[in-house]
Amino acid sequence: xxxxxxxxxxxxxxxxxxxxxxxxxxxxxxxxxxxxxxxxxxxxxxxxxxxxxxxxxxxxxxxxxxxxxxxxxxxxxxxxxxxxxxxxxxxxxxxxxxxxxxxxxxxxxxxxxxxxxxxxxxxxxxxxxxxxxxxxxxxxxxxxxxxxxxxxxxxxxxxxxxxxxxxxxxxxxxxxxxxxxxxxxxxxxxxxxxxxxxxxxxxxxxxxxxxxxxxxxxxxxxxxxxxxxxxxxxxxxxxxxxxxxxxxxxxxxxxxxxxxxxxxxxxxxxxxxxxxxxxxxxxxxxxxxxxxxxxxxxxxxxxxxxxxxxxxxx
Amino acid sequence: xxxxxxxxxxxxxxxxxxxxxxxxxxxxxxxxxxxxxxxxxxxxxxxxxxxxxxxxxxxxxxxxxxxxxxxxxxxxxxxxxxxxxxxxxxxxxxxxxxxxxxxxxxxxxxxxxxxxxxxxxxxxxxxxxxxxxxxxxxxxxxxxxxxxxxxxxxxxxxxxxxxxxxxxxxxxxxxxxxxxxxxxxxxxxxxxxxxxxxxxxxxxxxxxxxxxxxxxxxxxx
Numbered sequence: 001x002x003x004x005x006x007x008x009x010x011x012x013x014x015x016x017x018x019x020x021x022x023x024x025x026x027x028x029x030x031x032x033x034x035x036x037x038x039x040x041x042x043x044x045x046x047x048x049x050x051x052x053x054x055x056x057x058x059x060x061x062x063x064x065x066x067x068x069x070x071x072x073x074x075x076x077x078x079x080x081x082x083x084x085x086x087x088x089x090x091x092x093x094x095x096x097x098x099x100x101x102x103x104x105x106x107x108x109x110x111x112x113x114x115x116x117x118x119x120x121x122x123x124x125x126x127x128x129x130x131x132x133x134x135x136x137x138x139x140x141x142x143x144x145x146x147x148x149x150x151x152x153x154x155x156x157x158x159x160x161x162x163x164x165x166x167x168x169x170x171x172x173x174x175x176x177x178x179x180x181x182x183x184x185x186x187x188x189x190x191x192x193x194x195x196x197x198x199x200x201x202x203x204x205x206x207x208x209x210x211x212x213x214x215x216x217x218x219x220x221x222x223x224x225x226x227x228x229x230x231x232x233x234x235x236x237x238x239x240x241x242x243x244x245x246x247x248x249x250x251x252x253x254x255x256x257x258x259x260x261x262x263x264x265x266x267x268x269x270x271x272x273x274x275x276x277x278x279x280x281x282x283x284x285x286x287x288x289x290x291x292x293x294x295x296x297x298x299x300x301x302x303x304x305x306x307x308x309x310x311x312x313x314x
Numbered sequence: 315x316x317x318x319x320x321x322x323x324x325x326x327x328x329x330x331x332x333x334x335x336x337x338x339x340x341x342x343x344x345x346x347x348x349x350x351x352x353x354x355x356x357x358x359x360x361x362x363x364x365x366x367x368x369x370x371x372x373x374x375x376x377x378x379x380x381x382x383x384x385x386x387x388x389x390x391x392x393x394x395x396x397x398x399x400x401x402x403x404x405x406x407x408x409x410x411x412x413x414x415x416x417x418x419x420x421x422x423x424x425x426x427x428x429x430x431x432x433x434x435x436x437x438x439x440x441x442x443x444x445x446x447x448x449x450x451x452x453x454x455x456x457x458x459x460x461x462x463x464x465x466x467x468x469x470x471x472x473x474x475x476x477x478x479x480x481x482x483x484x485x486x487x488x489x490x491x492x493x494x495x496x497x498x499x500x501x502x503x504x505x506x507x508x509x510x511x512x513x514x515x516x517x518x519x520x521x522x523x524x525x526x527x528x529x530x531x532x533x534x535x
Contacts, residue, residue: 007372014375041371048365054354056361060339068336080385089387089394096391100383100436103376104426111422128425129372139379147386157381161430162374167335173370174338178324180363181342181356185317185349193315221321226483230490238494250498253487254476254506261472268328272370273472275334277429277464281438283457286331292458292465296518300473303513311509 004126007133012045017155018162022075030073034163037066041170060177067167075163077156092147099143106135165279172272175223182222191218192231201236204245205309211236212305215256216263216297223269225260232256247312255308262304265297266290320345376431383435392436393443404445404459405526408466409519411437415470416515420477429464438463449533462525466518473514476507 019039025031040059048056066072080088089096110131140154162169182188195214201207211232218228237256241247264270268290278288285291320341327337339360346356396402418426441463445451451459475481479500491498 004369007375008368011368011372011375014378044365045368048368053358053362053365056365057357057359058361060360060364061357064333064335064339068333070333080387082390085385085387085390087387089390092386093391094395096383096386096388099379100388100431103379103431104423107425108423111425129369132372132425133375136375136379139376140382143379143382143386147382149382149386153385154378154382157385158378159381161377161381161384161434167333169374170371171334171338173364173367174335176367176370177360177363178338178342180366181346181360182317182320184351184359185320185345187317187320187345190315190318191321221325226486229483229486233490234494249491249496250502251506253491253498254503255510257476257483257487258473258507258510264472265468268334269324271334272373273429273468277433277468278461280429280434281460281464283460285457288457288461289464289468292461293468296465296469296514296521299517300510300514303517304510307509307513311506 002130004129007126007129008045008048010133010136012042014155014158015039015045016042018042018159021077021155021159022163025075025077028073028075030071031075033066033071034073034075037063037072037167038162040066060174063167063170064174067170072166073163074166075159077160079157079160088147095146098146099139102139102142103135106138107131110134161280164282165276168271168276168279171275175269175271179222179224179227183227188222188227188231191221192235195232196235201240204313207236207240207245208309208312209305211241211252211256212259212301212308215260216301219260219263220267220269221263223264223267223271225257225264228260228263229253229257241312245313248314251312252308255304255311259301259304259308262297262301265293265300316348317345319348373428373430376428380431380435388435389439392439396440396443397447402444403447403526404441404462404529405522405524407441407444408437408463408522411463412466412470412515412518412522415467416474416511419471419474420511422478422480424471424475424478424481427467429467433463433467437467445529448530455529455532458525459529462522466522469514469518474507474511477504477511479504 015038019035019042022031022038023035028034040063044059111127114127143149199210201210214232215228218232219225222228233253233256237252241252242249268275274290275286278286323341323344324337342360415427438460441459442456445459476483484500484504487503488498488500
């Protein structure tokens with residue numbers, strides 16, 4: 001049975017390759033920092049389940065220190081020049097998209113097959129991630145053959161991109177870990193208490209607004225609508241909207257969650273959506289994507305509040 | 315209430331642009347300390363949480379493929395395709411992508427596209443080419459086009475993923491209601507996500523058309 005361990009093994013080997021290639025990169029003055037950073041990530045993926053919680057914790061502290069002290073450089077492995085790329089594009093034409101389409105095609109096939117229950121050797125709960133792993137390999141093989149690229153190029157080119165993103169690569173996972181610590185320390189309860197104690201909810205409209213805006217703000221603070229949903233739904237939506245005003249709970253929950261996503265669009269704590277993309281797109285302003293999303297988020301928060309008021313009490 | 319200082323550390327740390335990894339770890343340590351968790355226990359808790367969430371980082375498995383495709387010229391080819399489609403503005407291009415992404419996500423295919431494998435190598439170069447059709451883009455406009463491409467992907471995914479019944483958030487709502495003694499069908503919840511998805515499409519589409527106009531005006535000025 002293929003489980004998540006397969007995906008972790010692949011990721012571990014990939015980061016290990018980045019680490020080794022970084023160590024050998026004489027053009028990067030900070031190559032040691034890069035090698036240790038990606039090496040630790042590889043250790044986490046390959047051995048994280050065996051080294052114990054405390055060792056994992058020390059690993060987290062080490063990663064944060066390397067990033068925080070600026071020991072991470074940017075490797076620039078030899079790659080094709082813009083002119084070469086233009087002539088390659090002319091030569092290959094739309095064949096370039098074939099390996100790119102292998103990725104979604106394999107993921108789609110894997111997800112569909114798992115849903116139909118016909119893949120006895122794949123853990124159905126993790127079908128998407130396992131398909132992603134298989135698809136990534138299939139795509140690379142297709143690219144090497146169809147586009148006749150050198151065998152080391154997937155690792156060198158992968159390293160080129162991972163170094164442009166830098167420490168932000170680990171930020172989403174680190175924030176997920178912070179969420180767990182917040183949960184243990186009772187931060188969610190404290191924020192929920194502030195919202196439910198100090199805000200007025202004596203009319204239908206006020207209660208709807210408090211719940212929707214509360215979901216967005218709580219989500220922005222916690223970085224995740226899933227953390228806000230149980231607290232505010234148990235604290236505001238069930239007792240007041242459903243209990244006192246007789247709202248339809250399915251409408252309230254569904255639109256409440258979507259109000260939370262308006263908060264996700266504006267918070268740096270949702271790093272995989274908001275901070276990793278600017279790094280991937282090499283934008284100098286870390287918050288450029290958030291700024292592009294703010295107007296949509298505000299409009300959608302108003303729209304969700306109006307929709308809930310219009311649809312929940314029919 | 316005292317644990318809310320951890321949240322304050324995050325907000326201030328991000329606002330003054332300290333290294334975010336350092337800010338997050340510091341916030342975790344301060345919050346745990348204020349909650350009275352012993353130091354070694356706290357480090358172990360952080361380590362376990364980091365280890366349990368490794369699947370968040372598994373998405374980077376696409377980077378070698380994206381890198382090889384870039385080496386072979388996929389961004390240039392994406393740009394060439396758009397050059398041939400006369401009259402396709404950056405706004406209309408991104409509206410097309412928005413529609414594609416909302417529909418596929420609503421039927422559960424959220425993982426077939428994404429920031430690393432679609433926006434960086436294909437959509438952003440296409441958008442830049444479409445925007446540069448009427449003259450060179452200055453650096454500020456180029457960055458705005460890139461940011462808008464990334465934002466459009468996020469908006470599409472966020473407001474259409476809950477239409478799919480087997481997505482994590484819908485299952486979370488179902489189990490929340492179940493544990494509160496209110497059994498609820500996942501399909502009922504996911505149907506009520508449709509109105510928001512339609513409004514989100516309209517809002518983002520209008521913004522993209524206005525973005526077209528702003529780019530045009532910026533060039534004339």
